[in-house]
Amino acid sequence: MGTTKNVSKILRKNKKIKKIHKTIKNRVRSVVKYQDLINNLSVGVYRNTLGPKGHFLEANPAIVSMFEADSKEEFMKHNVSDLYEDPTKRSLFVEKIKKYGFVKNEELNLVTLKGKKIIGSVTAVIKMNKDGTGYTDGVIDDITEHKKTEEALKNAYNNLENTIKKRTKNLENAKLASQNILEDLNIEKLKYESLSKDLEKFKLALDNTSEQVVITDVKGVAIYANPAVEKITGYAPAEVIGKKSGILWKKPMPEKFYQKLWDTIKKEKKVFIGEIENKRKNGEVYTAAINISPIFNKNKEIIYFVSIERDITREKEIDKAKSEFISLASHQLRTPLTTISWYTEMILKGDVGKVVPDQKKYLEEIYKGNKRMIELVNTLLSVSHFELGTFNIEPEPVHLKDIAESVLRELKPQILSQKISIEKNYDSSLPMISTDPKLVRIIFQNLLGNAVKYVEINGKIRLDISIQKSNALIKIWNNGVGIPLVAQPKIFTKLFRDDFARQKDPDGNGLGLYIVKSIVENFGGKVWFESPTETTLISKGENIGTAFYVTLPLSGVKKKESAQ
Amino acid sequence: MIGQNKNNKRILIVEDDSSLRNVLHDKFILEGFDVLDAQDGEEGLASALSFHPDLILLDIVMPKMDGMTMMKKLRGTDEWGKNVPVILLTNLSADDEKINQAIAINEPAYYLVKSDYTISYLVEKIKERLSRQG
Numbered sequence: 125m126g127t128t129k130n131v132s133k134i135l136r137k138n139k140k141i142k143k144i145h146k147t148i149k150n151r152v153r154s155v156v157k158y159q160d161l162i163n164n165l166s167v168g169v170y171r172n173t174l175g176p177k178g179h180f181l182e183a184n185p186a187i188v189s190m191f192e193a194d195s196k197e198e199f200m201k202h203n204v205s206d207l208y209e210d211p212t213k214r215s216l217f218v219e220k221i222k223k224y225g226f227v228k229n230e231e232l233n234l235v236t237l238k239g240k241k242i243i244g245s246v247t248a249v250i251k252m253n254k255d256g257t258g259y260t261d262g263v264i265d266d267i268t269e270h271k272k273t274e275e276a277l278k279n280a281y282n283n284l285e286n287t288i289k290k291r292t293k294n295l296e297n298a299k300l301a302s303q304n305i306l307e308d309l310n311i312e313k314l315k316y317e318s319l320s321k322d323l324e325k326f327k328l329a330l331d332n333t334s335e336q337v338v339i340t341d342v343k344g345v346a347i348y349a350n351p352a353v354e355k356i357t358g359y360a361p362a363e364v365i366g367k368k369s370g371i372l373w374k375k376p377m378p379e380k381f382y383q384k385l386w387d388t389i390k391k392e393k394k395v396f397i398g399e400i401e402n403k404r405k406n407g408e409v410y411t412a413a414i415n416i417s418p419i420f421n422k423n424k425e426i427i428y429f430v431s432i433e434r435d436i437t438r439e440k441e442i443d444k445a446k447s448e449f450i451s452l453a454s455h456q457l458r459t460p461l462t463t464i465s466w467y468t469e470m471i472l473k474g475d476v477g478k479v480v481p482d483q484k485k486y487l488e489e490i491y492k493g494n495k496r497m498i499e500l501v502n503t504l505l506s507v508s509h510f511e512l513g514t515f516n517i518e519p520e521p522v523h524l525k526d527i528a529e530s531v532l533r534e535l536k537p538q539i540l541s542q543k544i545s546i547e548k549n550y551d552s553s554l555p556m557i558s559t560d561p562k563l564v565r566i567i568f569q570n571l572l573g574n575a576v577k578y579v580e581i582n583g584k585i586r587l588d589i590s591i592q593k594s595n596a597l598i599k600i601w602n603n604g605v606g607i608p609l610v611a612q613p614k615i616f617t618k619l620f621r622d623d624f625a626r627q628k629d630p631d632g633n634g635l636g637l638y639i640v641k642s643i644v645e646n647f648g649g650k651v652w653f654e655s656p657t658e659t660t661l662i663s664k665g666e667n668i669g670t671a672f673y674v675t676l677p678l679s680g681v682k683k684k685e686s687a688q
Numbered sequence: 689m690i691g692q693n694k695n696n697k698r699i700l701i702v703e704d705d706s707s708l709r710n711v712l713h714d715k716f717i718l719e720g721f722d723v724l725d726a727q728d729g730e731e732g733l734a735s736a737l738s739f740h741p742d743l744i745l746l747d748i749v750m751p752k753m754d755g756m757t758m759m760k761k762l763r764g765t766d767e768w769g770k771n772v773p774v775i776l777l778t779n780l781s782a783d784d785e786k787i788n789q790a791i792a793i794n795e796p797a798y799y800l801v802k803s804d805y806t807i808s809y810l811v812e813k814i815k816e817r818l819s820r821q822g
Contacts (some may be wrong), residue, residue: 455749455780458779458803459708459779461803462708462779462803463705463708463711465803466711466712466715466806467707467711469806469808470714473808475715475718498803
């Protein structure tokens with residue numbers, strides 16, 4: 125009986141051992157399973173102590189290769205703090221984990237055994253023993269790449285943010301700019317509104333003026349015509365606009381006139397002022413005073429022409445009537461003047477009896493007075509001839525100096541009695557000019573006559589005839605007192621005589637220079653004078669006296685038949 | 689009074705203004721000419737053709753028949769009429785169309801603006817003209 129009990133005891137112990145064996149086997153299987161698990165993980169798994177340096181108690185293959193150790197043994201030789209880029213940071217980590225009992229996703233700057241810097245993300249728990257010692261169990265992930273990506277993303281984000289900031293700033297600037305533009309536009313708008321109001325006033329003025337205003341483009345096509353156009357020409361503004369101004373007027377003037385008109389406004393870009401004959405719609409010819417101005421843009425190009433016309437037909441008629449009257453009256457006056465002249469002459473000659481010396485004196489006064497009247501009549505007739513256009517121009521080749529010399533001979537008595545010295549300079553290269561000698565004679569008679577009249581005893585006169593460009597230039601200078609500034613603007617006007625002239629020659633009629641101007645301008649020349657004031661000098665350095673200048677085109681003048 | 693002294697030259701004055709006509713008449717008599725007077729173109733033409741003066745002083749602006757017309761007619765009559773010397777005396781200026789016409793259609797003629805010349809000058813001119821005629 126003992127054996128069966130022993131055998132049963134042994135059998136029961138075997139069962140227990142088998143159970144224990146099984147349990148141990150299961151446990152070992154479990155441990156192996158967990159070991160496998162931990163060894164296969166790609167995250168680092170470790171256990172290390174809590175000291176400031178610390179050492180590893182366990183490390184999985186992942187952490188070993190993470191830190192580029194050749195083996196687990198090599199890895200575990202190192203202190204935990206060795207793996208820190210800044211070993212002092214280890215104590216901070218230990219403090220933290222002690223405080224909270226765990227860390228989660230703690231980013232640490234670590235360095236491998238080969239010196240490569242990495243960033244690890246650590247999640248660990250602390251396990252404290254009753255005796256105060258402890259260890260941490262943790263997982264560590266190499267997030268270096270992840271960090272790099274994060275950094276790149278951050279940079280990208282920053283760049284994006286900057287770009288957005290920049291773009292926003294640009295947008296704001298643009299907004300400011302457009303606000304400014306809007307403001308400027310508003311100002312412009314106000315300007316235009318005020319301009320438009322002014323234009324309204326101008327338009328009102330143009331609509332109501334009796335002068336004809338036509339605005340054309342640079343080709344001469346009318347783009348605006350005011351109501352006065354209809355009153356003057358008979359054509360309504362609508363009929364005028366869009367047409368080449370000039371075609372409507374049927375161009376009764378000679379072609380040369382229109383040529384000169386275009387040359388002045390288009391080529392020379394100057395204002396054209398003149399008189400023009402046009403035809404009204406009903407065929408009636410009328411005379412207008414015309415003023416055409418070119419209008420320029422900023423680049424000095426012509427963009428418009430503005431033409432202003434005034435119907436002066438009535439004025440012309442009145443003028444003509446006046447001249448005709450003067451002409452008629454002057455002719456009539458000649459008869460009684462001749463009568464006085466011839467009868468007085470015969471008495472003075474003794475043809476009708478002896479004449480006592482005192483009687484002679486008185487008769488001579490009568491004769492002189494009469495002669496003056498005859499001269500005045502002749503002058504009036506010349507003037508009215510010019511104004512009516514009833515004079516002829518009969519050109520022939522002349523030497524200007526010949527006519528000048530002849531006039532000087534006429535003036536010899538006065539020149540001698542006044543003891544005037546005359547200096548003459550004739551340019552020998554001056555050719556003959558085809559011109560009307562009797563009219564040229566009038567020019568010299570007036571200018572040389574004046575020079576002799578208005579100079580003192582022993583005075584000086586200089587006569588120069590020279591060439592200047594395409595003209596003959598006549599200059600007559602004397603060293604008299606000159607023409608006072610106040611009289612200068614009126615010198616060439618009709619019947620003007622300044623005080624000094626009146627004093628020197630009370631008989632003068634004030635028409636001479638007017639006639640000279642008419643003749644010279646009719647010949648296509650110019651006449652002007654220089655009489656120095658305190659501030660000007662006559663060219664060539666004289667500082668006293670008066671110099672008259674006349675230019676006459678070398679090309680001469682054309683034959684002109686009287687306009688009647 | 690019409691003198692028929694054959695040694696004197698005979699002048700016909702055709703002028704409508706009596707004052708001028710008379711002073712010219714007196715002057716020419718003093719100078720030894722025979723003088724005929726007419727006061728318009730009609731009278732003047734008749735006188736000229738009847739008495740064949742050696743020279744005619746002719747005014748232009750006259751009533752009945754003016755000087756231009758008379759001269760035209762005169763020149764168209766006969767050989768004598770074509771050639772008798774005529775001096776035109778006028779108030780019209782040298783430029784006047786009428787004068788130009790006159791000079792154009794009528795050679796030989798002189799033309800003088802009355803108020804511009806002395807009566808002595810007139811006499812000189814006449815003497816000069818007559819001596820040329822021979």
